[in-house]
Amino acid sequence: MRGSSRFIEACWGKPHNGIPVWFMRQAGRYQPAYRQLRERYSFLEMALSEKVIVDVTCRPVEELGVDAAILFSDIMIPMGPMGIDFDIQEHKGPVIAHPIRRVQDLKHLKPLRPEDDLPEIFRSIEQICRRIDPIPLIGFAGAPFTLASYLIEGGPSKNYIETKKMMWEQPELWHEVMITLADAVVSHLHAQIRHGVQAVQIFDSWIGALSVEDFEYAVLPTMKEIFSRLNRLHVPTIYFGTGSAALLPLMKQTGARVLSLDWRVSLAKVRQDLGNEMALQGNMDPVLLLSSWDVLARHVRRILDSMAGDPRYIFNLGHGVLPNTNPELLKRLVAMIHDYVPGTNDIGI
Ligand code: 1CP
Secondary structure, eight states: OOOOOHHHHHHHTOOOSSOOBOOTTOSSTTSHHHHHHHHHSOHHHHHTOHHHHHHHHHHHHHHHOOSOEEOSOOTTGGGTTTTOOEEEETTTEEEESSOOOSHHHHHTOOOOOHHHHOHHHHHHHHHHHHHHTTSOEEEEEEOHHHHHHHHHHSSOOSSOHHHHHHHHHOHHHHHHHHHHHHHHHHHHHHHHHHTTOSEEEEEETTGGGSOHHHHHHHTHHHHHHHHHHHHTTOSOEEEEESSOGGGHHHHHHTTOSEEEOOTTSOHHHHHHHHOSSSEEEEEEOGGGGGSOHHHHHHHHHHHHHHHTTOTTEEEEESSOOOTTOOHHHHHHHHHHHHHOOOOOOSSOO
């Protein structure tokens, strides 16, 4: 049996001691051990090696003292067995050999059969859960919009021109793409939960590119369907986006139990606007980790004071840890959050 964890308790809004903390991209390039391995292996070799997945995932728990681990993987990994030929290039990210633009391109995709297609990942999840117990492991997947943006553009993008054109000019094909990806996301996350992850996060990193109207029409129905299928398994479900301030009321409607926010919004204001049912996660600017400790600590204190006493709050960054971040600073930050004692707060929650 697993013990209780303040991260899981905070997701559900149950009483717990101290503010939970973990970091997006805590398993990755800022870690000296990761960089050493990366000199010898490609990213994809590492992301499919059981030993590497387990080690890179567990280290932040053991070295930084965070309250949750996140699986070392990538949102693109399930796309391989579905028939997408891609590579992950250093300093760039995913590059897709044959972008999806027409109905025929979609016809070649196979449904994901997670345990048969990616056995290394599920064996790793079981090992990780045993090694870090009672600290929980967070599983994840990319959201259909963010995945689609890579598949349609062929790689990282600034203006999402082909993606938006498909969304507007070929709504039926767009719908098919969203449904196909939604099925893969749900089956991948269901399998991760079956093998032991205790919470799941859906990364919609580039959703801020959409207007409120486009999100409501072209993305929201799929996200509602995904969260409704996931919530049946009674594990916390987290929805993350960046640049998404205008979308937050609609992101709440998806049914996600936790919203993960970037640094552009005020947590206390979002709490006020969205009410008390959902947990909130975030939202320190990751660039602060490249500043001096004094500057960093002042900003952290402000965030913690603004959410003091809120049982549904989880400290995190507004986006991933940047590669040049000093691990010692992350460790000190975790300690500061755990040692935090609220003064008086004027939020009243
Ligand atoms: O060269 C290298 O060593 C690869 C760098 C790297 C790493 C360490 C990539 C390529 N992915 C990852 C791991 C990763 N990716 C994790 C690990 C777990 C953790 O958080 O600690 C996670 C959750 C992801 C998810 C991911 N991949 C997202 C969503 C989160 C986010 O940061 O917005 C996205 C958008 C990707 C695509 C991707 N993969 C890699 C890069 C550099 C990118 C971004 C490219 C772009 O700017 O579009």
